Amino acid sequence: MGSLVGVLLAATSGVALAPAAPARQSVSELLAGASPADWRPLDPNNTLYLELASGRVVIELAPQFAPLHVANIRTLAAAHYFDGLAIVRVQDNYVVQWADPDGRRPVPPTVTKVAAEFDSAIPAHLPFTPLPDGDVYAPRVGFSDGFPVALDTRHDRMWLLHCYGMVGVGRDDDAESSGTELYAVIGHAPRHLDRNVALVGRVVSGIEHLSSLPRGSDAMGFYAKSETPVPIRALELAADVPTAQRSDLEVLRTDSKLFEDVIEARRNRPEEWFRTKAGRIDVCNVPIPVRAHPSAPTAPAP
């Protein structure tokens, strides 16, 4: 494969350092030197498993940003509302959406439309790791508790960002929504959706099971009648899954010094391959590293 390796190294790993450059480490080198305290486990009460034939999609929920919608989604998951429903829409460079294709599945009575959760007041002690390079859409961007976030301190508002892998709640022309239709971003960040939808979480593992699905051929990527919607085996809260069948994942703490170093290593790639160091980074290009817990058994997925 010889000369193919170039772009690869550039993309994610890279080892060789430019001789004259200050000693800097690549992301993989930084992570190799992480301490256990740099990582946090996923909270089973804030973790969804979307089970497809091809594998499991792990979603971390963000109740701190959308408590009403996350409560609804927990109720829907506990009622097995999504089990046997389907992915109904795959629009290239945009979103994958899942819902009830026939509209016949009974919705638990406590799940009703709740108030819009497009943005919220900034709490007094928000963990926030800012980015230094500005943003096209928002006054200030960075990370909080593992999620990409914008802050508008002048108006005391914060909101989650539509980066790749973020999960939101489909809605009609009402601002309110319930959570019975969910979508994940599988393309260039559609940031115009920010503050128009309740974002409720982020895919931390298995996004490829969504992003590589066949695109729907109807308008806006909905599957046509001649196409088979992709069945959902189950959508469950991790806490409701036996411990042995959980995905024992850890996420790098975004309030750690190590995460700041990761950002720097991405703003200015130390790998020799890069002839022009960007010196800047877009919020949706910052990786949020995830790993299997070092002591986790490598159990086969259910």
Place this chain on the structure above:
Amino acid sequence: MGSLVGVLLAATSGVALAPAAPARQSVSELLAGASPADWRPLDPNNTLYLELASGRVVIELAPQFAPLHVANIRTLAAAHYFDGLAIVRVQDNYVVQWADPDGRRPVPPTVTKVAAEFDSAIPAHLPFTPLPDGDVYAPRVGFSDGFPVALDTRHDRMWLLHCYGMVGVGRDDDAESSGTELYAVIGHAPRHLDRNVALVGRVVSGIEHLSSLPRGSDAMGFYAKSETPVPIRALELAADVPTAQRSDLEVLRTDSKLFEDVIEARRNRPEEWFRTKAGRIDVCNVPIPVRAHPSAPTAPAP
């Protein structure tokens, strides 16, 4: 499907206008009112067809930005260099790459590594439609001849941008490259690659044949030995394909007033669904509309 329609309308079509808003049109309404002069045909000498089992990927070449690499690619296509080779790498949220998996295919003797074409001097009469909202990575961004471009007028440099669908030339640690390894962007714009790779074109149709491919499970998305690389039936210049088998596509002129209106309709979506108008746009979120030539026969793809 009732309530599913919300996000859809928001995404691409939308008809209802907010009553109090100034009369503004959505992108689809604008395009419905386009005149024939707003569109330009693809030049068969600057158009590549990448033929896969699932269909055709149409790539518009950009010789005005990378003349040496485009000349090599034309030679490779004429020699049928890529026919029977394979897609060897599919990395989620990043790139699809195609090349010679075995490294055994003879390269035409006139195709050698050429000088880096990462950026170039700004010509005297560059067609350029600027964007007004800034950019995280470059001093100024906009569109030229249908391609997303950055300008640095202080240093008299311009370069193409790694937006979704852009096609570039893989290289090793040398800055020079030949064009025997090509890739297309299938994720959030990896703008840190700007000015590190010769970008040579853009997928104008059929990107879904690349973006929905199974991801490779080896490092950096390369297909593992146990996985079958996706065969390339042919990579040909449109000019070398019989007229009846060509894809008769037209691209909206990016130096037209209509394209400026498209940008505005995307900066501030007129659709009622949007509660918060972004008022801004990232260069890689601007659509460059493509259509079948109105008089084109709907011939089956070869």
